[in-house]
Amino acid sequence: MMKKRFIFSLIMLLVVFRAQALPPDTTYVEKAKESYYDKRVHRYRKHWAALIPTQFIIQNAGNMGVVSAGLGWDYGNRRQWETDLLFGYIPAHQSTRGKLTMTLKQNFVPWSHSMKNGWSIEPLTASIYINTVYGHEFWKSQPRRYPDAYYNFMSTKFRLNIALGQRVTMTIPNHRTKLFAKNISFFYEISSCDLYIRSMILDHAVSLNDIIGLSLGVRACIL
Incomplete structure (x- = not known):
């Protein structure tokens, strides 16, 4: 009887050691080849994801x-390119009502x-933008009340602008980025438009100080 128990215990011990020596169970999953439909869906989603704005901007003047105020997108290998869509407001002043503007x-x-301390500086920013003012007072093509070709190549509906500026950026710590944004930039720009530049070229009494303006703003990177 004792001999049988000893043999049984020995067999059970060998079984346990054998089980421990075996490699853990592994599951082999064959990677299915991506279908044309899956590739098309991924491209579709990628293109739509690119339309999600990455920045929020508020700016005065310019x-x-x-x-x-408006939204922006940054892209490029170093995020060096940005496209902004802004909507602005011009108070009434001498007109009967205020006006809205749109800028690309x-x-x-x-x-x-x-x-140091999470701050960075962008020593130079260069911008080109076109903006329009909503209102019947502004025209796209020259009205008949003006002599022929008087304003042939320009309109009061659209203005082409150029600007140079600088930025200072504050990086928000990781544990606080969920509150709003990952960094905030404070910037200034010195700008002018095609109409002002034309006036300085045609009229020598108009100086450089007469055609440039200062603009201040804040840019928050939300993605």
């Missing part, structure tokens, strides 16, 4: 209203210099 702006940020 030939686009006393205050303007393209920015180029060549480089950024990192500083």
